[in-house]
Amino acid sequence: MNVVDVKDLSLTYAQRPLFENLDFKLKQGEWAVLLGRSGVGKSSLLRAIAGLENEAITAGSIVIQPNFKIAWLAQQDGLYPWLNLIDNVQLVHHLNGTKNAETREQALKLLFQVGMQKHLHKPCYQLSGGQRQRVALARTLMQQADIILMDEPFSALDAVTRLQLQDLAGELLAEKSILLVTHDPQEAVRLGDRLYILQQKPPYLSLLTAFHQPRPRQWVAEQHQLQQQLIQQLMEDSL
Numbered sequence: 001m002n003v004v005d006v007k008d009l010s011l012t013y014a015q016r017p018l019f020e021n022l023d024f025k026l027k028q029g030e031w032a033v034l035l036g037r038s039g040v041g042k043s044s045l046l047r048a049i050a051g052l053e054n055e056a057i058t059a060g061s062i063v064i065q066p067n068f069k070i071a072w073l074a075q076q077d078g079l080y081p082w083l084n085l086i087d088n089v090q091l092v093h094h095l096n097g098t099k100n101a102e103t104r105e106q107a108l109k110l111l112f113q114v115g116m117q118k119h120l121h122k123p124c125y126q127l128s129g130g131q132r133q134r135v136a137l138a139r140t141l142m143q144q145a146d147i148i149l150m151d152e153p154f155s156a157l158d159a160v161t162r163l164q165l166q167d168l169a170g171e172l173l174a175e176k177s178i179l180l181v182t183h184d185p186q187e188a189v190r191l192g193d194r195l196y197i198l199q200q201k202p203p204y205l206s207l208l209t210a211f212h213q214p215r216p217r218q219w220v221a222e223q224h225q226l227q228q229q230l231i232q233q234l235m236e237d238s239l
């Protein structure tokens, strides 16, 4: 079953088309990874799927499976520094006045799941980038979404923390339908079930490869080769 179905999509900013006639499908439970040079339109596609670019859509359609909820995990963790970690995780409930003992308990459980139990008393500004992103992941989980749009969520982290967060997300979001934008070919190969590249001139989306092994994949020579191919392909796309 497709949970996202993008058909013939054209997106135009200030009368300048960004892409036209774009097709993309996300299957339930699949992790699709989107690669592409900077400025090609990856984040715009994510925003369009999230319903945030309706005014820029000049043709085509985006159909989300009815009753499927969408959440967003971005590079900027978006934590509110004046809130404690538990309230950051139960942010939606905090903002709309529905937080209670149950939502607090849920938030606490998620903070344990993402390994933040030793830091619960700390204000956000005392956390490292990786720890903040763990809290952001807990907040995403709290939303109980079916589809998660991830826009370079680990790109600001050091190499080891990035691998740890990829593993954690891979474990905790295993059953979700994911569209992940990344510039990191290694991340793409570790996490993606299908790898797409968005290329310019003319802009089009092509499927590079599909994996059937469980994720996150361990590092083997074959994947190293694929990573090289991805870099090559990205280099060939001269914007």
Ligand SMILES: Nc1ncnc2c1ncn2[C@@H]1O[C@H](COP(=O)(O)OP(=O)(O)OP(=O)(O)O)[C@@H](O)[C@H]1O
Residues within 6 Å of the ligand: 013, 014, 018, 036, 037, 038, 039, 040, 041, 042, 043, 044, 045
């Ligand atoms: N709201 C907007 N109005 C006008 N132009 C925009 C708007 N949003 C994005 N753009 C332009 O559209 C193009 C694609 O931007 P987008 O952020 O989608 O690219 P990207 O592939 O995600 O880039 P990066 O990898 O650097 O994040 C860029 O040239 C950007 O300046």
